[in-house]
Structures are given as C-alpha cells and as structure tokens.
Amino acid sequence: MIDWIRNTWSAGRGETETRGEEPLVGTDQRLPLHIVSTDADLCIEDGLLRVNSDTDSRSLRLDEVSMVAIHGTASLTTPCMTTLAQAGVPVVFHSRNGFYRAQLIDLSNNHSRVHRAQYQAADDRKVSLSIAREIVECKLKNAHWLLRRRLGASAKSVRRLSRETGKVHRARSHASLRGIEGAAAATYWSAWPQLLQSDHDWLVFDGRSRRPPRDAVNALLSYLYAVACGNCSAAALAAGLDVRVGFLHAERPGRPALALDLVEPIRTGVVDPSVLTAINKGRFNDTHFDFQPDSSVRLSDEGRRLAISVLEQRLSTLIDYQGMEMTWRAATTKYAQLFSARLCGDAKTAPPPRLC
Numbered sequence: 001m002i003d004w005i006r007n008t009w010s011a012g013r014g015e016t017e018t019r020g021e022e023p024l025v026g027t028d029q030r031l032p033l034h035i036v037s038t039d040a041d042l043c044i045e046d047g048l049l050r051v052n053s054d055t056d057s058r059s060l061r062l063d064e065v066s067m068v069a070i071h072g073t074a075s076l077t078t079p080c081m082t083t084l085a086q087a088g089v090p091v092v093f094h095s096r097n098g099f100y101r102a103q104l105i106d107l108s109n110n111h112s113r114v115h116r117a118q119y120q121a122a123d124d125r126k127v128s129l130s131i132a133r134e135i136v137e138c139k140l141k142n143a144h145w146l147l148r149r150r151l152g153a154s155a156k157s158v159r160r161l162s163r164e165t166g167k168v169h170r171a172r173s174h175a176s177l178r179g180i181e182g183a184a185a186a187t188y189w190s191a192w193p194q195l196l197q198s199d200h201d202w203l204v205f206d207g208r209s210r211r212p213p214r215d216a217v218n219a220l221l222s223y224l225y226a227v228a229c230g231n232c233s234a235a236a237l238a239a240g241l242d243v244r245v246g247f248l249h250a251e252r253p254g255r256p257a258l259a260l261d262l263v264e265p266i267r268t269g270v271v272d273p274s275v276l277t278a279i280n281k282g283r284f285n286d287t288h289f290d291f292q293p294d295s296s297v298r299l300s301d302e303g304r305r306l307a308i309s310v311l312e313q314r315l316s317t318l319i320d321y322q323g324m325e326m327t328w329r330a331a332t333t334k335y336a337q338l339f340s341a342r343l344c345g346d347a348k349t350a351p352p353p354r355l356c
Contacts, residue, residue, distance in 0.1 A: 030066035031329075032231070034308050036301065040074040044083045062087045066329075067234050069227070071304065072096045090234040097298065098226030100233055100256055103243075111240030117343040118258075122245050129177070132248040133168055135264050136181050138352035140165040142268035143188045145354075150195055150276075157191035174248070192217075197280040202289070212296030216289045217279065219297040223304065224271045224311050225263070231315075231329075232266065233259035235336035241343075262336060265352035270328050274314035283310065321353050328353065 033051075035042070040053045048059040049068075068084060068091045070076070076084075076091065081104055084091055091104035121127045144161045151158055164184035171177035189208045196205055196217070205217040213219040233243045233256050246257030248264065278284060288303030299307060315329040326334065331353040338350035 030064060032067040032069055032312065033060065033065050034069045034071060034312075035074040036071045036305050036308070038073045042068070042074065042076045042080050044077070044080050049080070049084070062089060065089050067092060067231070069094060069230060071098070071227075071308075088238070090238060092230040092234050094227065094230055096304075098223040098230075098304075100226060100230040100259065103230075103233060103237060105237060114240035114340050114344055115242050117345070118242055118245055118340075121343050122247060128247045129171070129174060132174060132177055132261075133171060135248050135261055135352060136177055137165065137168040138354055139264040139268050140168065140181070140184050141354055142265055143184070143272070146268060146273060146276075147188065147191055147195075151191065155191070157187055157194075160187045177248075195276055195280075198282075200286070202286050202291070203279060212292075212294070212298075214295060214297065216284070216286075216297050217275070219289060219299055219303075220275050220279075220284070220307055221271065223299050223307055224275065225267055227308065227311060228266050228271055229256065229259050229263045231332060232262040232336070235333045236262060236339075238333070239336040239340040241336065241340055262332075262339070262352075265354065266328070266332060269319075269353060270314050271311065274310050278306075278310045319353060322351075 033049075035051065037053045040051055043050050043052070045059070047062075049062060049065060050059050051057070062083070066089070068076075068089060070091065071094045073096075081091060085104055093101045093103065095101055121131070140161065144158065144165055147155065147158045147161060153159075161184055164180060164187060167180050168177065171180055185208070192205050196203065202216055205215060208221075209215070209218045210222055213222045236243050236258055241258055243256040243259045245251060246259075246261040249255070249257040249260040251257050283306065284303070288300055288306060290298045290300050290303075292298065315332075316327050318325050318327055319331060321331040321334060322338070335350065335353055338347050341347035342350040
C-alpha cells in the first residue's frame with residue numbers, strides 16, 4: 001500500500017486546540033508524501049513523480065509535494081533523487097520505527113552566512129541560553145494549555161505546571177533549565193492517565209518510557225515525535241540551518257540537535273493532542289501494535305500508517321502565528337525561516353508556534 005497525504009481532510013476528523021470544538025482545517029498547496037511500504041519504488045516519468053508498489057501505482061506533480069518521507073526500505077532512482085533535489089523537495093529517511101536517519105540536501109543555495117551565524121550564536125553562552133529558554137517556555141506553555149483545556153484551571157497538575165513554566169526565564173544555565181524542564185515533564189506526564197478515556201488494558205499509561213516504549217501510548221508518542229523531528233529537520237535545512245548544532249540539545253555524533261530543539265513546541269502542540277484525540281475516539285486498536293516478548297511495544301505497519309495520518313491531520317489544522325492564520329505545517333516552516341533570519345540579524349524575534 002502507498003501512503004500519502006492529500007489536502008482533503010474531512011472537517012469532522014482531527015481536533016483543533018484553538019477555537020471551539022470543531023476543527024479548523026487549512027489547505028496547504030504542497031503536502032508531504034509518506035512512503036511506508038517497503039516494496040515501493042520512486043522514479044520520475046514524464047516529469048511526474050511516480051510511486052510504484054506491488055499493489056498500487058500513482059503519479060504526482062512535483063509542485064504538489066512539499067517533502068518525501070521514506071519510512072523503511074523503499075527505493076528511489078538516482079534521477080528521481082536528482083530531480084527532487086533540483087525542485088527543492090526534501091527527501092527524509094526514517095527507520096521503520098520513525099527515527100530520523102538522513103536527508104537528501106540540495107546544494108544549489110549558498111547557506112554559509114546562516115551557518116556562520118548559527119555557530120556563533122551556539123558558541124555564545126548568553127545567546128544560546130536565551131534561545132533555549134524560549135523553546136522550553138513555549139513547549140511548557142503548550143503543555144499547560146493542553147492540560148488546562150482538558151482538566152480545568154483548578155486541577156493540581158495545571159497549577160503546578162504553571163509554576164514550573166514561570167521559572168524558565170530565571171534559569172541561569174542550561175543545566176538549571178533542563179532541571180526545570182524535567183520537573184515540568186514529571187508533572188505533565190503524571191496527568192496523562194486522567195486524559196486517556198479507554199478501558200482497554202493494553203492502553204494503560206504508567207509514565208513516559210522511551211527506548212523501548214513499554215506500552216501502546218508510549219509507542220505512538222515515540223514514533224510520532226520521531227516523524228515530527230524529521231519534518232523539523234527538513235524545514236531547518238530548507239532555511240539554511242545546520243541540524244547538527246542546537247541550543248537546547250547538546251551536540252552528539254548522529255544527533256540532529258537543532259531539529260530536536262525545533263520540534264519541542266511541536267511535540268506538545270501537535271503530537272500530544274493528536275495522540276490523545278485519536279485514542280479517546282477509538283481510532284486505534286490492539287492490531288495496530290506489536291507487543292514484544294521483552295515487554296516493549298512497537299507500531300505495526302497498519303499502526304504506522306494510521307499514526308502518520310493522525311499527525312498529518314493535526315498539522316493541517318489552523319493556528320494564529322505571527323498575526324497570520326496558517327496551518328501547523330506552514331507555521332513549522334515559517335518558524336524555521338524566522339529562526340534563520342533572526343540568527344543572521346534580519347529579524348528581531350522568532351517565537352516558536354504556540355497554542356495560545
């Protein structure tokens with residue numbers, strides 16, 4: 001099966017966190033193409049992007065596609081990769097479990113000015129800490145808004161998270177900032193059992209577990225966090241940024257530190273609400289997960305397809321960003337562009353997208 005995302009989401013699916021109960025769905029002119037099938041082949045035929053598998057075959061115009069995300073072992077021809085690069089369409093490679101592995105980069109643009117500005121800012125302790133504080137504060141405000149909307153302003157976890165968020169601007173080092181973030185995360189995740197409306201024992205959530213995920217909820221979160229990180233990486237590279245050099249996350253070999261920075265507000269603004277809504281509406285069942293003998297849980301192939309669909313629906317909902325109404329998908333791209341311009345001194349601020 002070939003999985004791709006079109007801009008025809010039903011207004012009755014997904015959920016908005018900005019206005020009322022009905023989702024406000026935007027229309028992006030270019031949308032991501034997710035390839036989950038391991039037997040898929042991509043090539044260029046008559047100027048169109050052709051996707052073939054054993055069971056399906058489809059064609060897309062290049063101006064319809066914002067990104068190609070390969071989940072697993074699908075193959076691309078060399079002319080296909082060259083054409084996509086020349087058309088400015090990022091190709092992002094994920095593992096079957098969603099982890100960002102690599103990206104095809106178009107070298108036709110000269111981004112050396114952005115790189116120099118980014119390295120200078122990252123080496124400046126004061127500037128780096130200021131940017132890291134902005135990222136954490138936005139992440140926690142999105143989390144606070146989500147809990148407040150679902151549990152009410154008087155809930156103990158909501159009040160505690162508000163206090164932790166208020167401490168962010170007082171952090172005087174990256175270590176103290178991470179400590180505040182860790183305390184806030186403990187409060188946030190402790191409230192999740194109250195947010196989940198399911199009686200299924202396989203959907204029990206006993207706290208955040210990562211590598212490996214120990215339950216179905218954590219498997220969903222980890223997979224979609226990884227996919228969202230790939231999206232942010234593509235946006236960052238298109239804006240001329242080096243995804244290996246971050247401000248909140250430390251640099252390590254093979255780690256897209258800046259993409260991990262940029263995805264933080266997206267996690268609480270996009271992924272978490274979409275996971276909660278999908279679970280509470282009964283969109284997932286136990287066949288969407290593989291329960292391993294070592295007690296870890298992974299998404300099945302159908303589970304990954306549904307998870308990507310849930311994420312893309314959420315990315316198509318509208319928010320207000322920088323005084324403009326746009327989808328979360330467009331806001332992510334805009335944020336990376338503003339972030340790049342800010343580092344170069346061409347923009348004063350680059351606030352992360354927020355729910356409120």
